[in-house]
Amino acid sequence: MSWLVANWGQVSSYGLAHLWLSLPPIVIGFVLSIPLGWVANRYRLSRGVLLTIGGILYAVPSLPLFALLPSLIGTRILDPINVEIALTLYALALMLRTTADGLGAVSGDVKLSASAIGYGAWRRFFEVELPLAGPVLLAGVRVVSVSTVSLVTVGSVIGVNSLGFFFLDGYQRAFPTEVWVGILGTVLIALVLDVLLVLLGRALMPWARGRRPGRAARLAAAEAVSAS
């Protein structure tokens, strides 16, 4: 505890760095997953191709990917952009499947009804399909958020510092307290982001509260969980 007080400045600055490293991959991964998820859901061929690429991408271990990216895209090895790109790819790979399944779970009758009362393709997508897929998307973003916050720590190994710095430093100094501060700080960030996402979901989707999702949505959520 006294270590935490004495080093509060360093802990909070690495904590903030951790948060800033976590947010872009979550947000960009989510945003990109919507058009790609739509394409994946629309045609059977694109679904197979996109989901296969996503699955392969997600199977690539993080540390080797961090090490591989610089020579692949010409960045410097210690540049945080490597970690950001790798984590965005993971977020997108995970979110893509969830978004495709969530959009696929929207009832065909509802889509037809929307068209029947005069909704155009764009308006139907943004005002009917996307909101109805919302709860599944939210479940996916929550998984992405937790795993991204946790994966950011691995970046410390290649010098992109976050709370993961305290793991390596604590090990070298054989000082468990420091490692615990890093672990608890990481869990705290994940928890805060998760609460914010749930609140955001309630604000944006007041109708979804307390309702049991349909079978298709449950299936999609189950697959998202087991794919993570």
Place this chain on the structure above:
Amino acid sequence: MNSYSDAFAWLVDPQHWSGPTGIPVRLVEHLGYTGLTLVIALVIALPIGLYIGHTGRGREIVVPFTGALRALPTLGIVIVLALGLGIGLLPPLIALVILALPPIIAGAYSGLETVDREVVDAARSIGFTGSGVLWRVEIPLALPLIVGGIRSACLQVIATWTVAAFLPLGGLGRFLYDALPNQDYAQLLAGSILVIVLALLADGLFALVQRLVTPRGVIAGRTADIRTKTQSPIRKDSSWLAPEEG
């Protein structure tokens, strides 16, 4: 690119294919660690997941617990256990088993939960006992998702043993950690490629197993579902009452 030809030269150098620090030894170490972790995790996680999925009990305790486990940063857990229990294989092994539990448990219970209740009821009504329903109806239908859980656990374990080579351990991660302080980018890249290839091979193998264990009836049902969205006339009528899927 230049760095790739260096990495390729490193990979084909016969010197790196022999001796106690050669690629074959490191690969066997990595596979051994991964296999051991998965076996222990399966023995613990499968019964828990199947119990929850079959009975529906214990869900409230285990589900948030496995969710919280997911938030734990693997590297931190590995290091904290190594500091507490000392050098050796045991501390990271414990950490990795813990981290492999959530996906296996989640795969098992969500697999059983997605089995249609009507199918379970039908099995019961033609005389299946509780264990008969579990072994001959629920598990076969849930097997693709159960294997899916093991698949993601396996990938996570392969990846984390790489990171865990931060400790004095063997495995393919050794190549990465030995290369970093010397700025030996050829070895860093070559080691990374080895791990990625191993992970992709494991993923492909599990994908194949998942396909093989999918019951034929399930595949048939799926295709029909995608193509025509067929629903029984009765459900179609009642869909007026619950327009967003019941």
